[in-house]
Amino acid sequence: MLDSTLSDIEARAVSAIDAAADAAALEEARVEFLGRKGALAQIGREMGKLPPEERARIGRLLNAVKQNLEERFEKKKAWFEEQALAARLDAEWLDVTLPAPGLRPGSLHPLTQIQKELEDVFTSLGFAVVDGPEVETEWHNFDALNIPPTHPARDAQDTFWLENGLLLRTHTSPVQVRAMERFGAPLRIIAPGRVFRNEEVDASHEHTFYQLEGMMIDRDVSIGHMLYFMKTLLEAVFRRDVTVRLRPGFFPFVEPGFELDIQCLLCGGEGCPVCKQSGWVELLPCGLVHPNVLRAGGIDPEQWNGFAFGLGLTRLVMMRYGIDDIRLLQSGDLRFLQQF
Amino acid sequence: MKFSYNWLRELVPGLELAPRELARQxxxxxxxxxxxxxxxxxxxAVVAARVESVEPIEGSHNVKAVVDAGPEYGRRTVVCGAPNCRPGLLTAFVPPGVTVAGGKHVRTVLIQGVESQGMLASGAELGLNRDSAGILELAGVEPGAPIPGCPVDHVIEVDNKSLTHRPDLWGHLGMAREVAAFTSLRLADPVREELIPNGPPAWRVDIRDFDLCPRYSALVFENVTVGPSPLWLQARLEAIGLNPISNIVDVTNYIMAELAEPMHAFDADLLHGETIIVRRAEEGEELEALNGETYRLSPSNLVIADARGAVALAGVIGGAGSAIRESTRRIVLESANFEAACIxxxxxALKIRTDASMRFEKAQDPANTVRALARAVELFQLVSPGIRLVGGLVDSWRRPPEPKPIELEMEWLSRRxxxxxxxxxxRRILESLSFGVEEPRPQVFLVSVPSWRATRDISIKExxxxxxxxxxxxxxxxxxxxxxxxxxPxxxxERLFHHAVxxxxxxxxxxxxxxxxxISxxxxxxxxxxxxxxxxxxxxxxxxxxxxxRSLLPGIHKNILDNSRFFPSFRLFEIGxxxxxxxxRELPLEVPHLMAAVYARDGGAEAFFELKRLAECLMPGCETRPCAPRSYEHPARTGEIVWRGRTLGRLFELHPRFIEQGRASILDVDLAAMFALGPLPKKYTPLRRFPVSEFDLSIVAGLRVHCAELAARIRGAAGPMCERVQYLYSYRGRPLPEDRQSLTYRITLGAPDHTLSSEEVASVRSAIIAALEAAGYGIRQ
Known part of the structure; x- marks a missing residue:
């Protein structure tokens, strides 16, 4: 008797679970058949009246039915949950192509960026980064660098003089002297900074620009050593092979003095306005430090010698980014500066 | 300095390098x-041609000339406007298709009904001199031959800066010596010193200051004819940018360009007495110079003088009064040496830069003066036939000390x-450059320096x-x-700190x-x-x-105005x-500052607080304290930045008078003072073991109460249990009266050793309320 009731319940329950259209209908079916007061619980209660062997048999049957129904129920329930989640997620559709709100980082000036890079390169080579004043004494800017007052080399550096006899440094070279005074020998320094020349401004001339001075003083420093540092420097800056040449150049504070030229990166040596059609750009005046300069810095030239160089940072920046107008660098024009 | 390629080739016979390759080397x-x-x-392409016949062209000053232009061009008809175009004249013919000086292109054209098959040219049209008065007048040349002494040349321009230390390279001979050295060719010295006459000098020289004039040499000439130089000489000067003037002057300039020795010719009949005096100018002494200007001199200037007064500014420019003119018959030719610094x-001081002064200021070689005179004797005979020397060499000098030979160790040389x-x-290199080389000890040279390198250029082994x-x-x-x-290292x-900022x-x-x-x-x-x-x-x-x-503000202000034309809002900063x-004469104080600005075309107060946030990012915990405004600051939107007890800068909105459209706020921080404080020390505090309690309070206050002041009062009243006082928001409007606002704060309390009881929290709350009420504030329930 109970057997047929049980199989009847099972059949009804299966069709109720199958028919449930949503989670609520499913739950209703669960209560009806599997609930504490549901159809199967009713069988369980009626079972008590059966003789023991029959009770055991029906009990096993009941459990099998219950297990079957629970499995079906859980499966369907999980399916509904999955549907619900999928629907929610779908409703949460986002236009991922919308622009992100909020601030972006600003840019550092290209001159700052190149200075920092070179500071890092030279620091890794054991150089200290030294600053010097922008307003200088005539002695530090000229005399100590072996340029006495009547030396024609002073013509090459159109100087801004100040009312009190001081001047705006025309190069970063006075920092050589200040560094020798401060640190003595041996010495390895670079000094990036702003320099001034009394020149009319146009696309390739500025009265305010940036240089990086470098100096190494030790025992028996050679031209070969200097070349090593210059080459390392340029490879770091341009991150590519560069063609360079060293030729004689006259600077009173070095002897011998050189001009290090780099093959123009804008035109590849073909000739363009930046290299004045020559294919080469003067980049690095350098040389072995003149004994008079060592003496002015309080260093004995019989014991020590060294090299020095002056890198035109402004020109370097222009070459690296292909900037065709030097005035942009001091213009404060964000249309330009935000490109870096 | 311009060098003529042809000239260098004359001085270095056998030089085969092409002009560009020579320049590269x-x-x-x-x-x-x-x-x-x-x-x-x-x-x-230009050839000599003989004018065969000339016919006038009606209604024109031009003439129709038939010329014989030699075998290649044959007989040509040419329209010519030169007044000296006459039958029999040998002149220069430019065939059609050639472009001459000034880009003038010669074509076969119809002029006033006559077909002109080329052009007869003046010296100026050919760029050989400045003479455009008539066509060239040649002699001793066949029609069809090239113009004598005027071949095509190349001019190599050398950067003057790179010659600053090389007095010898201000003449072609010096450069030729270099070229001979690096091409292993022989240098042909054009000077024949045997041309210097012997015998007693006709004139005397009186050098009053040998420091400023180590040497003064001169020769006196008579039977001089002054006129234009031969074409070859004019062309050569023209090529290197010197203006041909007259045969006498042109020779002095030619020698200057060849031997780097500036010379000056005086008209001897316009000098008073027969003594050249070299002395310092007297205070206020005046000299009318060749350029037409009159200069007032001082004793710092050296002059050449005669018995009456100054006749030239030594080494710089000659005087107008004794200049060579057409009537000149006798000349005194000066070849002197002057001290570089004085020149x-x-x-x-007088703002005169001449070819002479440019050379003398490089410290020229005193040994060169007589060589230049010897060269002049030769050239004068070429350009002024019949010229005669009067007497022997005038020469006064104080010999400079013999330059000390330099010891050069081979080992040191290799090491450097x-x-x-x-x-x-x-040895080969040094000798090719005219150094003397001895080897007193093995591997050590004793090098003697030639006089033209010894004035300033070379003195040490480096x-x-x-x-x-x-x-x-x-x-x-x-x-x-x-x-x-x-x-x-x-x-x-400090520099790293600036980078971090x-x-x-x-x-x-x-x-x-x-x-x-x-700034202005x-x-x-x-x-x-x-x-x-x-x-x-x-x-x-x-x-x-x-x-x-003294402030970065003018620059930043300009940046704001400039960029506001292109951007509705922006942020910028400078460290300078x-x-x-x-x-x-003390060096000024250079103080690095950070100045940052925010601009918004339709902005409110956000810009100000963006800058305040930047200040707080740089200086955690800094305060912005209201302060008295400066003229360019918005009087109600200005504060001082105070950090760790020091006033380090200002934060303000720009006064509307300084900006037409929109608003800009500015932060100015003294980076030197900020760096001096050092980084904020970091100290570990043990993590809190007991939970905190928090509650909110809304305080009713006047509209201009300072948020920070209320927070300080709360903190003061809350006592040691106060963890944090956080401003949340403010409210204005009903039910508050119009002159009141409410400010809501969240107060967090805690203790290190226990969880606060509700009684403890309530008592702190009451204390805060009591303190606020005592100060005249209300509490909004």
Missing amino acids: ITMKTAECEGVEPYAPWMQ RRTSA LGRPIAKDEV DLLEEVGRMVGYGTVPPEAPLLPARR WVNE RQMAAAQGFTEVSNYSF EEMAQRFGMAPEEHLRVANPISVEQSLLR NEIHKRPG
Whole structure:
């Protein structure tokens, strides 16, 4: 008797679970058949009246039915949950192509960026980064660098003089002297900074620009050593092979003095306005430090010698980014500066 | 300095290098060549022609000439406007298709009904001289032959800066010596010293100051004819940019360009007495110079004088009164040596730069004066036939000390060069440059310096290192890393600090600008700064740039105005030095500052608080305290930045008078003072073990109460249990009266050793409320 009731319940329950259209209908079916007061619980209660062997048999049957129904129920329930989640997620559709709100980082000036890079390169080579004043004494800017007052080399550096006899440094070279005074020998320094020349401004001339001075003083420093540092420097800056040449150049504070030229990166040596059609750009005046300069810095030239160089940072920046107008660098024009 | 390629080839016989290649090698071995230009390339095609017949053209000053232009061009009809076009004249013919000086292109054209099949040319049209009065008049040349002495040339221009230390390279012979050295060719010295006459001098020279004039040599000539130079001489001067004037003057300029010895010819009949006096000028002494200007001199200027007064500014410019003129019959030819610094001072003070002063200020060789005179004797005979010497050489000098030979160890040379170099090669190089080389000890040279390199250029062994290095070529030196002890370099903390500030500003959206250190008086005044408090530039480029900035504000203000034309809003900053004048000749104080600005075309107060956030990112916990505004600051939106007890800067909105549209706020921080404080020390506090309690309070206050002041009161009243007082928001409107607002704060309490009881929290709350009420504030329930 109970057997047929049980199989009847099972059949009804299966069709109720199958028919449930949503989670609520499913739950209703669960209560009806599997609930504490549901159809199967009713069988369980009626079972008590059966003789023991029959009770055991029906009990096993009941459990099998219950297990079957629970499995079906859980499966369907999980399916509904999955549907619900999928629907929610779908409703949460986002236009991922919308622009992100909020601030972006600003840019550092290209001159700052190149200075920092070179500071890092030279620091890794054991150089200290030294600053010097922008307003200088005539002695530090000229005399100590072996340029006495009547030396024609002073013509090459159109100087801004100040009312009190001081001047705006025309190069970063006075920092050589200040560094020798401060640190003595041996010495390895670079000094990036702003320099001034009394020149009319146009696309390739500025009265305010940036240089990086470098100096190494030790025992028996050679031209070969200097070349090593210059080459390392340029490879770091341009991150590519560069063609360079060293030729004689006259600077009173070095002897011998050189001009290090780099093959123009804008035109590849073909000739363009930046290299004045020559294919080469003067980049690095350098040389072995003149004994008079060592003496002015309080260093004995019989014991020590060294090299020095002056890198035109402004020109370097222009070459690296292909900037065709030097005035942009001091213009404060964000249309330009935000490109870096 | 311009060098004629043809001239160099005359001085270095056998030189085969093409002009560009020669220029490249000069650049690599000696001095920087800036360019190579062909000189008068049309002379390739120009030939001599004889005018056979001339017919007038009606209604025109032009004539129709028939010329014989030699075998190649034959007989040609040419329309010519020159007054000297006459039958029988030998002149220059330019065939059609050739472009001559000034880009003038010669074609076969119909002029006034006559077909002109070419052009007869003047010296100016051919770029050989400045004479455009008539066509060239030639002699001793066949029709069809090239114009004698005027071949195509190339001009190599060398950067004067790279000749600063080389007095000898201000003449072609010096450069030719270099070329001969690096091409292993022989130098042909054009000077024949045997032409100097013997016998007693006809004139005397009286040098009053041998320091300023180490040597004065002269020759006297008579039976002089003054006229134009031969064409070859004019053309050669023209090629290197010198203006042909007259045969006598042109020879002096030619020798200057050849031997680097500036010379001057006086009309002897216009001098008083027969003694040349070299002395310092008297105070206020005047001289009318060749350029037509009259100069007032002082004893710092050296003059050449006769018995009456100054006749030339020594080494700089001649006087007008004794200049060579057509009537000149007798000349005194000066070839002297002057001290470089004196010439330079005079030239700079009087603002006269001449070819002579440029050379003398490089320290010329006193041994060169007589050589130049010998050359003049030869050339004068060529250009002024019949000229005669009067008496012997006039020469007064104080010989400079013999230059000391320089000891040069081969081992030292190799070490400095960074490569081994053979003794024989060193000897060969030095000797090719006219150095004397002895070897008193093995591997040690004793090098004597030629007089033209000894004036200033070469005195120490480092100078010889350069001679050897440049001649072997620096390209032969291998780059090599030195072996050095691994010492840690000194660390520039302040510079790293500036970089960190920059990074922070950029991370907050600010873009870095760089402004000039110069400002105008007007800009200074506009921002309430007195011009006299600024360091002033004595020689500014313009009045706009006559003062050194004491604040970054004028530059930043300009950046704001400029960029507001392109952007509705932006953020920018600069790190740069303020320059503060100190008394006397003391170096000014250079104080690095950060100045940041936010601009918004339709902004409210957000810009101000963005900058305040930047300040707090840089200086955690800094305060912005209301303060008295400056003229350019918004009077109700200005504060001082205070950090760790120091006032480090200002934060303000720009006064609307300083900006037409939109609003801009500015943060100014003294980075030197900020750096001096050092980084904020970091200290660990054990993590809290007991939970905190928090509650909110809304305080009713006047509309201009300061948020920070209320927070301080709350903190004060809350006592030691107060963890944090956080401002949440403010409210205005009903039910509050119009002159009141409520400010809501969240107060967090806690204790390190227990969880606070509700009674403890309530008592702190009451204490806060009581304190606020006592101070006149209400509490909104």
